[in-house]
Amino acid sequence: MTKSIFARRRAQLLRQIGSGVALIATAPETARNRDTHFPYRWDSYFYYLTGFVEPEAVLVLVAGKKPRQILFCRDKDVTREIWDGYRYGPARARQALGMDEAHSITKLDALLPKLISDQPAVYYPMGAQQVWDERVIRWINQVKALVRTGVSAPGEVKDVRALIDDMRLVKDAAELATMQRAADITAAAHARAMRATRPGLMEFEIEAELLHEFVRNGARAPAYTSIVAGGANACVLHYVDNNAKLKGGDLLLIDAGCELDSYAADITRTFPVSGVFSAAQRDVYELVLDAQRAAIGAVKPGARFDAYHEAALRVLARGFIDLKLCKGSVDAVVDSKKYQQFYMHRTGHWLGLDVHDAGDYARNGKSRMLEPGMVLTVEPGCYIRPAKNVPKALWNIGIRIEDDVVVTKSGRHILTAAAPKQVREIEALMSSAA
Numbered sequence: 001m002t003k004s005i006f007a008r009r010r011a012q013l014l015r016q017i018g019s020g021v022a023l024i025a026t027a028p029e030t031a032r033n034r035d036t037h038f039p040y041r042w043d044s045y046f047y048y049l050t051g052f053v054e055p056e057a058v059l060v061l062v063a064g065k066k067p068r069q070i071l072f073c074r075d076k077d078v079t080r081e082i083w084d085g086y087r088y089g090p091a092r093a094r095q096a097l098g099m100d101e102a103h104s105i106t107k108l109d110a111l112l113p114k115l116i117s118d119q120p121a122v123y124y125p126m127g128a129q130q131v132w133d134e135r136v137i138r139w140i141n142q143v144k145a146l147v148r149t150g151v152s153a154p155g156e157v158k159d160v161r162a163l164i165d166d167m168r169l170v171k172d173a174a175e176l177a178t179m180q181r182a183a184d185i186t187a188a189a190h191a192r193a194m195r196a197t198r199p200g201l202m203e204f205e206i207e208a209e210l211l212h213e214f215v216r217n218g219a220r221a222p223a224y225t226s227i228v229a230g231g232a233n234a235c236v237l238h239y240v241d242n243n244a245k246l247k248g249g250d251l252l253l254i255d256a257g258c259e260l261d262s263y264a265a266d267i268t269r270t271f272p273v274s275g276v277f278s279a280a281q282r283d284v285y286e287l288v289l290d291a292q293r294a295a296i297g298a299v300k301p302g303a304r305f306d307a308y309h310e311a312a313l314r315v316l317a318r319g320f321i322d323l324k325l326c327k328g329s330v331d332a333v334v335d336s337k338k339y340q341q342f343y344m345h346r347t348g349h350w351l352g353l354d355v356h357d358a359g360d361y362a363r364n365g366k367s368r369m370l371e372p373g374m375v376l377t378v379e380p381g382c383y384i385r386p387a388k389n390v391p392k393a394l395w396n397i398g399i400r401i402e403d404d405v406v407v408t409k410s411g412r413h414i415l416t417a418a419a420p421k422q423v424r425e426i427e428a429l430m431s432s433a434a
């Protein structure tokens, strides 16, 4: 992504603020244990506005007649650069990012009270991190202590995320191109996992296939911990142990997506460990696929966000009745929420820099309208735990099918269409790999 894209976003945020100061810090590094850190992941809001991926950095935007874009970042440091690698330092960062000013991060406490003096409001991610809440209040109090010298302190503190969320929700062409590449890599990883799967392997061996495909394509991390769940493990929604042996008659549910250039993909596929669906597995699988097809059809500009969940739900409810999992009419199953024994999550979420991306789902109590450029997942499922009211042939079947979908002017585009999901496609792929 070019620096002009980030500059345009900063200019847009400055216009929205009108007058006041916005402050957005990147994420802290997190220690794993002695001398070792978790792989560093920058803050998504900060990245969206800067493209800068070094830790210890803060963006300050001063809105008003003479807007100023200011970056605080680490100084250059020859010794640290020998150990840890290149640092931009303020001067080069200012140039590379197209900021008006850049300063050492060590100057933040000295300069911030001056920057917020005589400003009506401070915008920052309020309540996200206690250290920043305390710091902002401290700076405001420092300005307040000077009121008798004629300066005024900001009267309002607002959450800057409310403004950025709406920007992040609608993706531009560069973001969509990146997300398409993330989706393609992830689709290839799922196909690779299907080809590699056979009875007797461990779930983590398949997880390794996914990670291999991500990393060899430049996606250095998964966007979230991969779920590789054989058999009954698929009925644990957030199963991440991935350490059981795969059994011939079972299904394998994989929910995994890479992060590429800071953007997430999020795909789930479910397929038979042996390469061939049993009759019962196929019945439930086709039901979930039908629900997904109906839901994807309900994704279009002007539709309510809730509409595609409702579309999936009605198909699932009909199927649960046919499979003797639920009794009564579709309306009764939906209204009584009896379906929740087998389908207990929503049908999807926004997708972008974060796997569960920024943006409201409802406004003033009403479901949000879909617009071109919004990206969401469509992920119905069915999870059948052993129970007295459940036919035994269906016990421990857990299925989810998840695709990533962009709302377009004329309807929708499925970013993840390359990941096989038809029964015959999956069976053909797996038999050709055997």
Ligand code: GLY
Pocket: 224, 255, 256, 266, 349, 355, 379, 402
């Ligand atoms: N992989 C997380 C989700 O599907 O929401």
Ligand code: MN
Pocket: 255, 256, 266, 267, 268, 402
């Ligand atoms: Mn997922």
Ligand code: MN
Pocket: 266, 348, 349, 377, 379, 402
């Ligand atoms: Mn998802």
